[in-house]
Amino acid sequence: MSGAGLRRLTESGVSLWLDDISRSRITGGGLAELVRTRRITGVTSNPAIFAQALAAGSDYAEQLRALASRGAAAEEAVWELMTQDIRGACDVLLPVHERTRGADGLVSIEVDPRLADDSAATVAQARELVRAIGRPNVLVKIPATDAGLAAVADCLAEGIGVNATLIFSAERARLAAEAHIGGLARAAAAGRSLAGAESVASFFVSRIDTAVDALLDRDGSAEAKALRGTVALAAARLAHEQHTRAYDDPRWPALERAGARRQRLLWASTAVKNPAYGDTRYTDGLIVRNTVNTMPETTLHAVADHGLTRGPGWDERTYAHARHVFECMSWFNISLRDIALHLEERGLKQFTASWHRLLDTVAPTLDGAPR
DSSP states (O other), X not given: OOHHHHHHHHHTTEEEEEEOOOHHHHHTTHHHHHHHHSOEEEEEOOHHHHHHHHHHOSTTHHHHHHHXXXXXXXXXXXXXXXXXXXXXXXXXXXXXXXHTTTSSOEEEEEOOGXXXXXXXXXXXXXXXXXXXXXXXXEEEEEEOSHHHHHHHHHHHHTTOOEEEEEEOSHHHXXXXXXXXXXXXXXXXXXXXXXXXXXXXXXXXXHHHHHHHHHHHHHHOOHHHXXXXXXXXXXXXXXXXXXXXXXXXXXXXXXXXXXXXXXXEEEEEOOSOOOTTSOTTHHHHTTOOTTEEEEEOHHHHHHHHHHOOSOOXXXXXXXXXXXXXXXXXXXXXXOOHHHHHHHHHHHXXXXXXXXXXXXXXXXXHXXXXXXX
């Protein structure tokens, strides 16, 4: 698919974001090139991505030496490294942010995943990140746990843009929308402008198929095999249904008149993990207006080469088919609610492990430098 094909995809209402960040990509012009040639309009990041970037390149050596010379601890150093990268990405995407009047050109940075069950500490760190980065197009990523959703609402009430992340179920997607509406309602009641408090809700797609397919494979029947690879897209579509219906809230029309924009669903974890599936499966199946699809560069180029450019449109039949897929899971005693909770817990553990890898990567450099 050519650049024109990607243009047609974005004209279908899908914003394309890059699920990757590194200093070499920012300073070397790679991100700007993707904005120019691949219609990238945003960036997502997480502790695992930063850990990979830090381990892979020497772009951080000079800053690490400066941090070591002043006696910075590992955690302080990690935050400074990450916020500098986010600030640089925000600068690259600022023209997109201005052109879209704040709807796109956004860059996400995640709070410490160890704070997932502490809403007050999460909000405090969100404030500090926004202050440290000092750019209007930053989004703070907050896991959509129970405590995290309270923090999402609190941040939006203060005018802080939020990416509610690690969502694996329609229920969580609806709760993320409700947190968005509630936070903006509080902001409006306090007389705060609603412009700039952008929000997305990140629904993780491929991990659902990985978990469910393993259970279907264990069953081994022909019926189970026929359902492999169907649940993630069905779950995403039901999340879209519930998320959209949340905006029937009677408070929303007044908020919209005051300048609020709907929180968008962001399709995350879109790299295909099963080589038996097409490499554009989680983009082709999720073309729906007013959503975001964030993907690593390999997936982006696959979509550019041979992905679909238009979806068939979603209606009640789309949601009814998704519900049928979910009903079929009962034949195999598969609880999709339990799987969603397991994936949320596992995602937090993985991000926490990546955070510790960051600290472990940085600490020896700091300790070994002359003071």
